[in-house]
Amino acid sequence: MARAKRSGRRSGKPDTRAEILAAARTLFAAEGYEPVSMRRIAAEAGVDPSLIHHYFGSKDDLFLAAVELPMDPASEVEAVLRGGGTEEVGERLVRAFVAVWDGPHSARLIAVARTSLSRPASSFILKQTFEHRVVKTVEEILGDQVDHLRVRAGFIASQVFGLVVTRYILKFEPLASLDAEQLAQALGPTIDRYLTMPVEHLVPGA
Amino acid sequence: MARAKRSGRRSGKPDTRAEILAAARTLFAAEGYEPVSMRRIAAEAGVDPSLIHHYFGSKDDLFLAAVELPMDPASEVEAVLRGGGTEEVGERLVRAFVAVWDGPHSARLIAVARTSLSRPASSFILKQTFEHRVVKTVEEILGDQVDHLRVRAGFIASQVFGLVVTRYILKFEPLASLDAEQLAQALGPTIDRYLTMPVEHLVPGA
Numbered sequence: 001m002a003r004a005k006r007s008g009r010r011s012g013k014p015d016t017r018a019e020i021l022a023a024a025r026t027l028f029a030a031e032g033y034e035p036v037s038m039r040r041i042a043a044e045a046g047v048d049p050s051l052i053h054h055y056f057g058s059k060d061d062l063f064l065a066a067v068e069l070p071m072d073p074a075s076e077v078e079a080v081l082r083g084g085g086t087e088e089v090g091e092r093l094v095r096a097f098v099a100v101w102d103g104p105h106s107a108r109l110i111a112v113a114r115t116s117l118s119r120p121a122s123s124f125i126l127k128q129t130f131e132h133r134v135v136k137t138v139e140e141i142l143g144d145q146v147d148h149l150r151v152r153a154g155f156i157a158s159q160v161f162g163l164v165v166t167r168y169i170l171k172f173e174p175l176a177s178l179d180a181e182q183l184a185q186a187l188g189p190t191i192d193r194y195l196t197m198p199v200e201h202l203v204p205g206a
Numbered sequence: 207m208a209r210a211k212r213s214g215r216r217s218g219k220p221d222t223r224a225e226i227l228a229a230a231r232t233l234f235a236a237e238g239y240e241p242v243s244m245r246r247i248a249a250e251a252g253v254d255p256s257l258i259h260h261y262f263g264s265k266d267d268l269f270l271a272a273v274e275l276p277m278d279p280a281s282e283v284e285a286v287l288r289g290g291g292t293e294e295v296g297e298r299l300v301r302a303f304v305a306v307w308d309g310p311h312s313a314r315l316i317a318v319a320r321t322s323l324s325r326p327a328s329s330f331i332l333k334q335t336f337e338h339r340v341v342k343t344v345e346e347i348l349g350d351q352v353d354h355l356r357v358r359a360g361f362i363a364s365q366v367f368g369l370v371v372t373r374y375i376l377k378f379e380p381l382a383s384l385d386a387e388q389l390a391q392a393l394g395p396t397i398d399r400y401l402t403m404p405v406e407h408l409v410p411g412a
Contacts, residue, residue, distance in 0.1 A: 031326065034240030117375055118324025120237060127376050154372065154381040155392055161376075162368020166360065169323055170333050170367075174410045175360040182408055186361055190396045202388055204380045 017055050019045045024066040029111035033063060033119065066111070071100060074133040081141045090191030091184040097160060098180035101168060110168050117165075130157065148199045155194040159187060223261050225251045230272040234317035239269060239325065272317070277306060280339040287347045296397030297390040303366060304386035307374060316374050323371075336363065354405045361400040365393060 023045035027036045038059055042049040056062040080096050081089065101109055116126040135153045142149060163183070166172045178186075229251035233242045244265055248255040262268040286302050287295065307315055322332040341359045348355060369389070372378045384392075 035325075114324050117371060118239075118320050119241070123376050127378065130376075130378065151380055154378050157378060158368040158372040158381060158393070159365055159396070160368070161371045162364040162366070165323060165367045165371055166364040170329050170336075172333065172336065172360050172363060174357055174408065175364060177410060178408060186400075186403070186405075186408065187364070189399070190365070193395070194392075197392070199392075202380065202384060202392065204383060 016047055016051060020047060020052055020055060020062070021066050024062055025108045025111055028063065028066060028115065029107040033115045038062070063115075066108070071105070073129065074137040076100065077134055078137050078141065081138065086142065086145060086195060088188065088192070089195065091188030093160075093191055094163075094184040094187045095180050097163075098183055101164070102180065106168075113164055113169060146195060148203055151199045151202050152194050156191050159190050159194070163187065222251075222253055222257060226253060226258055226261060226268070227272050230268055231314045231317055234269065234272060234321070235313040239321045244268070269321075272314070277311070278339075279335065280343040282306065283340055284343050284347065287344065292348065292351060292401060294394065294398070295401065297394030299366075299397055300369075300390040300393045301386050303369075304389055307370070308386065312374075319370055319375060352401055354409050357405045357408050358400050362397050365396050365400070369393065
């Protein structure tokens with residue numbers, strides 16, 4: 001690790017911080033957390049490594065800043081559910097999900113996914129976010145109309161996370177090349193079924 | 207890294223190699239590839255680190271030896287398909303899949319999954335295995351009865367890989383606690399639908 005002398009505050013261009021974040025997101029998305037050194041991020045951003053320490057501190061701090069989710073997943077789900085109840089909700093959910101993952105934040109989301117799946121500590125954060133924010137939001141909105149939402153949410157997550165893995169991480173074809181509408185028509189009915197099938201026998205303690 | 211003197215061939219107990227492999231699988235499954243050092247694997251196995259170099263060479267070599275798949279996925283799929291054609295094939299596939307992933311090789315399979323998803327080089331190996339071995343086997347057996355199997359296999363993979371992620375990696379509840387029969391009943395019809403739904407409009411170049 002280079003040990004540049006710390007001689008007071010560095011000035012840096014106003015967008016140096018943004019350039020470091022963009023470089024970190026690109027590298028973390030392509031390779032995951034562990035193999036990417038601070039030095040390579042600095043090279044990618046075209047700045048001195050000491051500037052990364054100046055702006056972000058440790059590699060962990062930089063990662064947390066880099067992968068800050070560009071949107072709140074619970075709010076996204078809420079927007080889909082409030083825009084039409086349970087009518088074809090599967091198709092609407094897949095369409096909205098793919099729009100976000102295909103959008104300008106795609107690299108950042110893939111970085112979060114790779115890291116969340118490879119490291120138990122990050123898996124735990126993802127699990128907490130899902131169980132305590134997303135499922136809770138679904139229960140608040142649909143709790144009066146649909147029973148056992150926690151069980152159903154698990155099955156829905158299994159299909160949605162599977163789409164992330166096969167389309168965005170493993171890039172299986174033709175899944176990776178289909179558009180949002182094609183994916184919504186193919187996967188939407190699966191989600192609708194998980195929202196309507198009998199699940200009494202799958203409830204813990206039942 | 208400890209530099210134990212290499213003083214000729216070590217004897218070691220006959221099962222030292224197996225103990226090192228078991229320790230490596232346990233640690234890789236729990237934490238992924240990158241964070242696990244040779245030194246920790248040696249400590250877990252209760253052997254001197256130099257013995258790992260003696261038996262396996264590099265950390266990459268040890269990983270490849272440790273994650274060697276305990277079964278051939280193409281053969282597993284073939285057994286399911288030959289044992290009853292397309293009749294409730296979804297339920298049979300899920301049942302067989304969960305039996306393998308819940309079985310004695312569980313830790314090893316989870317280690318492969320974590321690494322395959324976190325590192326592009328490993329993702330590539332998994333993608334190759336799926337596209338060139340598994341899909342090919344499915345086409346050989348079902349090609350006369352089902353059209354556009356490559357497209358259908360992608361959707362089936364999205365549900366099956368999603369089960370791996372949510373049940374075995376993220377451990378969402380109650381998914382992680384359900385038994386093979388419950389999962390087969392819930393997820394089987396999804397796979398059956400992907401084998402029978404119209405997909406002409408999803409075929410590349412169509």
